[in-house]
Amino acid sequence: MFWDHDVKWCIDVTGATKLDFCFSIIQTLVGYWAFSKGIPRLKQVTGHDHRAVQHYIIATVTGSIPRKFLTAICTLLDFCYLAQVPSFTTWSLEQVASSLQEFHNHKEAIVSEGIQVDWQIPKLELPQSVVLSIWQSGAVMQWSADITEHAHIEEIKVLACAGNNQNYNNQIVCHLDQLDKCLHFDLATYIQQHMDRCRTDDENPSDSDVEEEYEADGEGYLSAYSTLTCQIPNYFSISVSLLLGKVPSVPKPYCTFATPMTGFHLSTKPSFWLTIDEASVTYQLPDLEHALVTFFANGDTSFQVSQQAITKLQIWHKLHVQQLSYHNKTLLSPQTLHAILPSMAHPYGQYDSIITSIHPKTGHSVSQLHLIFHLTRSDLFLTYVQHFNIVPQSNPSNVNPVTGMHLLRQAVQNNGQQVGEVIPLTLICSPAHLVPNFGRGAHPCLTCLSSYEFSNKFWLNKYWMKEFYYVLSPA
Numbered sequence: 001m002f003w004d005h006d007v008k009w010c011i012d013v014t015g016a017t018k019l020d021f022c023f024s025i026i027q028t029l030v031g032y033w034a035f036s037k038g039i040p041r042l043k044q045v046t047g048h049d050h051r052a053v054q055h056y057i058i059a060t061v062t063g064s065i066p067r068k069f070l071t072a073i074c075t076l077l078d079f080c081y082l083a084q085v086p087s088f089t090t091w092s093l094e095q096v097a098s099s100l101q102e103f104h105n106h107k108e109a110i111v112s113e114g115i116q117v118d119w120q121i122p123k124l125e126l127p128q129s130v131v132l133s134i135w136q137s138g139a140v141m142q143w144s145a146d147i148t149e150h151a152h153i154e155e156i157k158v159l160a161c162a163g164n165n166q167n168y169n170n171q172i173v174c175h176l177d178q179l180d181k182c183l184h185f186d187l188a189t190y191i192q193q194h195m196d197r198c199r200t201d202d203e204n205p206s207d208s209d210v211e212e213e214y215e216a217d218g219e220g221y222l223s224a225y226s227t228l229t230c231q232i233p234n235y236f237s238i239s240v241s242l243l244l245g246k247v248p249s250v251p252k253p254y255c256t257f258a259t260p261m262t263g264f265h266l267s268t269k270p271s272f273w274l275t276i277d278e279a280s281v282t283y284q285l286p287d288l289e290h291a292l293v294t295f296f297a298n299g300d301t302s303f304q305v306s307q308q309a310i311t312k313l314q315i316w317h318k319l320h321v322q323q324l325s326y327h328n329k330t331l332l333s334p335q336t337l338h339a340i341l342p343s344m345a346h347p348y349g350q351y352d353s354i355i356t357s358i359h360p361k362t363g364h365s366v367s368q369l370h371l372i373f374h375l376t377r378s379d380l381f382l383t384y385v386q387h388f389n390i391v392p393q394s395n396p397s398n399v400n401p402v403t404g405m406h407l408l409r410q411a412v413q414n415n416g417q418q419v420g421e422v423i424p425l426t427l428i429c430s431p432a433h434l435v436p437n438f439g440r441g442a443h444p445c446l447t448c449l450s451s452y453e454f455s456n457k458f459w460l461n462k463y464w465m466k467e468f469y470y471v472l473s474p475a
Contacts, residue, residue: 001123002080003050006073007039010057012115013065016040022060022442025451026435029352030336032464036448054080058403059435059459068109071402075102081469083130086139086327097131232331235263235322253379259426263322265334266381270314270374279313283341283349283371287420288384295382295422316372317341321431326470335431339369339383348453353432356385358423366390366408366432366460372425381425386418387411388434391457404473406460407437430471433464 011019020038028034033052035042042049058074065073079099085092110116134140156172163171239258241247255266272279280288322334340350351368358365367385374381388408390398399406411419436442436455446454462472 001126002054002077003045004123005121006076007053007057009069009110009113009115010061010065010073011040013069013113014061018064018441019060021444022438023056025442025446025448026056026060027448027452029431029433030338031333032433034448055433055464056435056461058463059405059461060438062400062403062405062459063437063439064441066109066113067402068106069113072103072106072109074403075099075106077463078473079103079127079130081463081466081473083127083134084141084466085470086141086325088134088139093131093134096134100127100130232333233265233322234331235265235320235334236331238265239263253374253381257381257426258322261324262426262429263334264381264425264428265320265322266316266372267318271317272313272315274313274315276313279315279371279373283384285370285384285420287417288371288422291384291420291422292382312376313373314376316374319369319372319425319428321428323430323467326467332467337369337431339372346449348449353434354385354428355430355432356423356427357429358421358427364429366406366434367421369428370420382422383425383428384420384422386420388458400459403459405462408434408458408460410456430468432468433461434458435461 020040023035023038026035032055033049035052035056039053054077058070058077061073062070076099079096082092082096082099088096107119111118130140137143155176159172159175160168162175235256236258238256239254242250242254242256251268255268257264272282274282276289276292280286285291317338317340319337319339320334321337323332324330325332337352337354338350339352340346342349349370351370354367354369356365356367357363366388368388369383370386371384372381373383387410389411391407391409392398393400393407395401413419434452435458436446436451437457437459442451443454452458460472462469
């Protein structure tokens with residue numbers, strides 16, 4: 001539905017070349033799809049491609065398409081996001097139905113643009129039954145076909161390709177029977193060896209080296225019969241273990257630590273050792289020393305740091321941040337954030353955006369991560385950030401009335417210098433994603449490397465990630 005209709009509508013209204021160029025100059029975070037060649041020419045797109053385009057389509061076309069047309073596209077995408085939450089309440093289901101109804105209220109704007117003659121679209125009939133289906137059967141996402149599709153690949157397609165294209169059913173069944181017999185045989189021999197090893201250990205309790213070797217072999221003994229899965233590290237539990245002293249060999253300060261809602265991890269070895277003056281020149285941060293002095297002057301007076309400690313910085317280029325899911329507080333995969341200085345490959349540097357909780361009374365702030373560092377002879381990890389201000393809108397929540405996204409502008413001083421600040425690393429709440437406000441169209445001189453450097457207004461892209469959307473969306 002999304003790729004065949006929503007995207008095609010946006011391409012027809014904005015123009016393939018214009019939309020293609022806007023997508024090509026969007027900078028993405030690690031692990032997210034970057035469309036360096038745009039999207040209109042994509043072929044053989046998959047579900048992963050559809051979701052990747054969903055992340056950026058609204059922020060990209062805002063300002064270049066009519067208001068009612070944008071409302072229809074936004075509400076249909078809101079419906080898709082809201083319908084995928086893992087649990088529902090009566091109110092949240094009303095929001096799902098309301099989003100779909102809002103689309104129907106504005107869909108004539110699509111017809112008025114001459115890109116849709118009628119609404120005899122079979123795929124558009126499916127959303128009509130989503131709310132009723134959730135009432136009767138529960139959340140939609142629990143009925144994912146990923147497991148059965150994977151089983152079909154492992155148990156049917158792979159085995160069929162290994163045969164001679166004759167008697168598929170008989171060959172597949174024979175192969176599965178043999179695989180099952182091998183599994184039972186290996187399982188029986190593994191259990192017997194384990195029992196023998198236990199008896200040997202009882203007779204020779206000091207033979208620990210043999211035990212360690214055996215256990216290492218046993219871990220992968222049956223791995224050929226299981227599907228490997230990627231384990232998500234748990235920075236929260238690791239942090240607790242370190243604080244309790246369960247791993248005394250780990251040097252201090254600990255590079256894995258956590259707040260109640262966010263986990264952090266840095267590599268053991270920093271990328272650089274620089275003085276403040278060197279870091280100020282290398283990272284092009286002329287106010288770094290002043291920001292650092294201001295931080296300690298306004299901070300906790302009980303924290304004392306020597307002049308020698310404040311002149312030498314350990315600097316990291318990347319930080320791993322882990323969060324909990326919005327609804328059920330399960331672990332999410334860590335997100336890598338970059339703060340890389342300018343180089344030949346990135347002449348303007350590579351600085352990711354974050355949400356920080358700097359002032360409890362004024363709420364959260366959107367900032368750009370410019371420097372991750374640690375002061376020698378201290379346990380404090382800090383970061384230098386440059387802030388964004390929210391551009392006021394015509395409503396109390398200061399969001400765009402159609403897209404529900406905040407419009408941001410770089411915070412600058414009277415002399416034109418960007419407002420920077422040193423804050424503790426633990427004040428980072430979440431990664432964020434910004435998209436330049438292209439308006440009627442992006443400037444043709446922009447590139448993927450320069451688009452964020454030479455843009456002064458950005459959309460806080462709430463569609464970048466579903467968990468991010470659930471936090472920022474009033475629904």
